[in-house]
Amino acid sequence: MNKATERILEKPSFSRDDLIALLEAEGEAKKKLFTLSQSVKAENVGKKVYFRGLIEYSNACSKNCFYCGIRSANRRYQRYRMTDQEVMEAADFAFESHYGSIVIQAGEQSGKMYVNKIASLLRNIHQRTGGKLHVTLSLGEQTEETYRRWFEAGAHRYLLRIEESDPVLYEKLHPANQRHSYQKRLEALHLLRKTGYQVGTGVMIGLPFQTTAHLANDLLFFRDLDIDMAGMGPYIEHQDTPLYQYRDQLLPLKTRFDLSLKMVALLRIMMKDINIAATTAMQTIDPQGREKALLAGANVIMPNITPVKYREDYLLYENKPCLDEEAAECRTCLEARISMAGDTVAYGEWGDSAHYAKR
Ligand code: 5AD
Ligand code: SF4
Ligand code: FES
Secondary structure, eight states, X not given: OHHHHHHHTTSSSOOHHHHHHHHTOOHHHHHHHHHHHHHHHHHHTTTEEEEXXXXXEEOOOSOOXXXXXTOTTOOSSOOOBOOHHHHHHHHHHHHHTTOSEEEEEESOOOSHHHHHHHHHHHHHHHHHTTTOSEEEEEOOXXXXXXXXXXXXXXXXXXXXXXXXXOHHHHHHHSOSSGGGOHHXXXXXXXXXXXXXXXXXXXXXXXXXXXXXXXXXXHHHHHHHHTOSEXXXXXXXXXXXXXXXXXXXXXXXXXXXXXXXXXXXXXHHHHSTTSEEEEOHHHHHHOTTHXXXXXXXXXOEEOOBOSOHHHHTTOOSSTTOSOSSOOHHHHHHHHHHHHHHTTOEEOTTOOOOOHHHHHO
């Protein structure tokens, strides 16, 4: 059985059943999977890690995803939005630290004022860094017009996780209304591509009702969509969310973590030159989670540069790390971790996905 699984690794491409077998691999087959993903990484993207300073701009959100701690129905958190000055200070920190780029992330918000505000932040950042600091947005589903305005104002990349590529499971994880439509999510990903962004997506791993067949399909979904970037991490329950009631039916944390590593490794083998993030959620389960993700094939890390006073209010899931560490502390901490994983930080490089460049 194990030998048969090992032989799958020699195939030029994986079928759905191959992926399921590899996601369930243990022992020697699992070891070989990671050896292969490591060498694919070294050959195709090198042993470099790109830093993206993460700005958690606002926790206001109009959505009510069943898994997320900052869903609008949760009254526990004080809703905040960073001031323009705070955003500029964070951007300056990233720029002065030679991070090639930043990510501006927030709950999903819309409206003319909001769209203008983001556009003006983008123009300001562009101006003060002479266009040298690249900006990724992670601001949810927007209209095509909004995507275009932000692109023209200087954003280059956009992250929008599909969260789960199976429409039936997607529906179980979201309220049944137009605001949470799977179809719209999918359309948004196509609009982003059409607008010219480098497009990133991803899923949560170890969700209630999710099987290895779902995860195999998620990987095929990424391949078919021909994505440029991926961010995936374990699902971690949050007590103020509807999905919390299923906590006893979840895979153990360790298994969710292991599956996440395998997802990273498999995606690296399938899509050799894309950017894959070692996500913060991985570190929530294992103190060395992000280093392990790098070893498995990831090549991007998003050090948190949000002002510390807001961090407690941006808890998408429980036990999120770095709540008290200032941006500079995370930088030092991550440098040490990355060198332990045998990689080096590519300071001063944008780190665009090589995949996007080739398209
Ligand atoms: N566990 C792990 N990840 C989560 N996210 C939201 N809630 C959770 C959770 N409970 C992820 C989603 C979202 C990203 C910003 O955070 O995938 O796209
Ligand atoms: Fe809002 Fe995103 Fe959380 Fe959904 S996952 S509730 S859209 S912040
Ligand atoms: Fe923030 Fe280690 S990354 S303290």
